[in-house]
Amino acid sequence: MQTALDDSRFNIIAQSYEYAIATYPDARKDGDWLISSMEIKEDDTILEISAGTGFLTEKIIKNIKSGFLYAQDIAPRTLELNQKKCGVHSNLKYITDIDAVKDNSCDKSVTLGGWHHMEDQISITRSAMSKLKKGGTFCVGDFSDNSSIQRYFDEVVDDITSTGHQALFPSKSRMINLGRFAEASNTEVEEFDVPFDFKNEDEVGEFFQKVFALDQPHEETYKDIEKYFDLQHSEGMISVMVPYIYARYTK
Ligand SMILES: C[S@@+](CC[C@H](N)C(=O)[O-])C[C@H]1O[C@@H](n2cnc3c(N)ncnc32)[C@H](O)[C@@H]1O
Numbered sequence: 001m002q003t004a005l006d007d008s009r010f011n012i013i014a015q016s017y018e019y020a021i022a023t024y025p026d027a028r029k030d031g032d033w034l035i036s037s038m039e040i041k042e043d044d045t046i047l048e049i050s051a052g053t054g055f056l057t058e059k060i061i062k063n064i065k066s067g068f069l070y071a072q073d074i075a076p077r078t079l080e081l082n083q084k085k086c087g088v089h090s091n092l093k094y095i096t097d098i099d100a101v102k103d104n105s106c107d108k109s110v111t112l113g114g115w116h117h118m119e120d121q122i123s124i125t126r127s128a129m130s131k132l133k134k135g136g137t138f139c140v141g142d143f144s145d146n147s148s149i150q151r152y153f154d155e156v157v158d159d160i161t162s163t164g165h166q167a168l169f170p171s172k173s174r175m176i177n178l179g180r181f182a183e184a185s186n187t188e189v190e191e192f193d194v195p196f197d198f199k200n201e202d203e204v205g206e207f208f209q210k211v212f213a214l215d216q217p218h219e220e221t222y223k224d225i226e227k228y229f230d231l232q233h234s235e236g237m238i239s240v241m242v243p244y245i246y247a248r249y250t251k
């Protein structure tokens with residue numbers, strides 16, 4: 001089932017988004033919890049939902065040898081960039097509809113940063129779980145509700161990006177309820193700040209301006225980031241602390 005609401009934002013901003021990720025490859029640490037919780041085995045069959053331009057796809061494909069990876073996204077432009085980055089692999093297939101994957105066929109499923117765009121989170125969770133074999137796990141990572149990043153999107157980003165950005169980020173109780181609706185046998189949820197690391201203010205400004213495709217000079221972006229987020233300075237680095245929530249559902 002495809003929970004498409006509007007795929008236009010990421011088709012439009014894909015290039016700018018990927019510029020930020022490619023220019024600052026070590027800034028993001030938001031995939032670490034997922035990669036560690038998935039405990040990937042080299043023969044795993046994995047479904048990645050909202051794979052986008054391939055930040056996580058690249059890490060997963062390196063870990064599977066005889067396994068198979070389906071990388072799904074509703075925005076085809078992102079998958080083109082994903083393939084350019086990850087290269088062609090006989091065990092990596094790009095899809096726009098997760099119903100291209102057979103029920104009960106995957107060992108794992110995962111999604112990062114796309115959850116708040118899902119219109120019907122109950123049915124997409126059920127759908128992701130339906131693709132898993134019994135005992136398989138579905139790991140979700142997204143920005144956290146009632147947080148600095150929710151306010152930053154609502155009060156700043158929405159007004160200065162051509163596509164707008166209105167979305168509700170998941171809370172702990174939402175994640176637990178989704179597990180119940182999808183009949184998960186076990187649900188674990190963790191919420192914590194993830195550092196995004198940069199050498200200086202200029203890098204912070206450029207990364208966030210490009211990743212969200214903001215219509216403002218990156219010096220202005222830095223000022224907004226400084227206003228909304230907890231910034232930590234150590235050993236000549238600036239870490240922007242971004243609130244995340246992660247869930248691991250077992251079928
Ligand atoms: C912030 S990006 C995250 C991309 C990638 N996972 C990453 O971490 O860089 C969000 C992605 O969710 C995708 N998306 C939005 N709505 C979706 C839906 N209903 N089903 C699948 N993907 C969706 C967008 O096209 C976009 O590529």
